[in-house]
Amino acid sequence: MAVLVALGSFVMTLVGGWTAHHVTDRRHLVLGFAGGLMLGVVGFDLLPEALHGAGNEIYGVPAALLLFVAGFLVAHVVERLLAMRKAAHGAQEGEEQVPEVGLGAAGAMVGHSLADGVAIGASFQVSSTMGFTVALAVITHDFADGFNTYTITRAYGNARRKALAMVGADALAPVVGAASTLLFTLPAQALACYLGFFGGVLLYIAAAEILPEAGHHHPARSTLLCTIAGAAVMWLVVGAAGE
Template sequence: MTLIGGYVAQRTGDRRHLVLGLAAGLMLGVVAFDLLPEAMRAAPDEIHGVPQALLMFAVGFLVIHIVERAVAIHRGHEGEYAEHTHGHRHSHHGPQAQGIGLTAAGALVGHSLMDGFAIGAAFQAGSTVGTVVAIAVVAHDFADGFNTYTITRLYGNNRRRALTLLGADALAPVTGAAITLLFTIPEQLLGLYLGFFAGFLLYLATSDILPEAHSPHPSRTTLLCTLAGVAFMWLVIGLAS
């Protein structure tokens, strides 16, 4: 499913703005319906009245914001987007921008690894629970593969790097499930990681991907794709719960 998601992302052509709109919706859905609730369950302890998971959520958002500001690659300016052409879409991105894309895709691979941990732990609790969790992971691995390829390319990385990370993302859940045969990650630490990653994804979706999707083609269709992405994740999480 991860590879299928990446394949769909590659075959977008002139409908790139629709793909980005859908990717943003999928990411928002993952954050709101999957990552944050799971993080809150795993790390509910409070620091000065705020759950640790939500503190890490804010930290994740701010860390990627500070990094983008520090290397001066934030691309939230419509004038820049207006200069994009389909033939030279990534030509203005420098090494720092490519590094952000690789980091984001690497974080998605890490998330998929954690998905594998979840499958392994669920099967230790029972075959029925394990099957439900596995179905949920397989369903949203399509979104992971789609987003891994899209984010890597969005930040100016070449197709070979994007495919390499897509392959790593496809192998990650299997690896994570296998590792649970040896040991498990403490639940508290897992919750903090999920909260941090949720903030990271929310920043990318709202600050980079949505402006990129709407500036060259400000259309209702793009907005509908974003809504469809959110609705799809709601459906997936609802079926798994």
């Protein structure tokens, strides 16, 4: 089931790459809604599940919350290191484009998508409900992943075929990640800790990348309403699944 659901990530990533190639003016609404969904998944599903299953406290703080903060910080550090690498190449090469930087950044996004797939598979080990809600968050933000993978690769002077190849790799990554979880089963406590860590990563992506990108060129009320709608939809989904 996890692999079949991960195919939704495959399709959405390709849609994002296709959109980047043809450029549309409605991307900000999709990103706004995706950011709201991701916020809802973290706050209404991942964190409660992680707190319930992780158990132990470390110096008075639940292990799940420590891992949540660690996930957020790891995502931030990785993003900053990539940004510094790009800046360093820019300083050395002036206005000249450096294709390797674009490929490296796109490769990092492929690695992130692989982790997304592992999260989907691991969530299905908890329950079908958890699996579907995590998959929903991953699938919605994979549109942005596909869009950004294509854009970043092309922005640094790489050929169109290389950009499309990176989008293809990014699309396949979550399917491979989900399939890998068929080979192992995480203990319940370790799984809860992983969900806490992944929640921190997901929140960082939503707060630092998806939502700012959604409002960058279109700081419109419609974008904000889409974000609120995304969080509300996730609240309803989680509430209905718990009844």
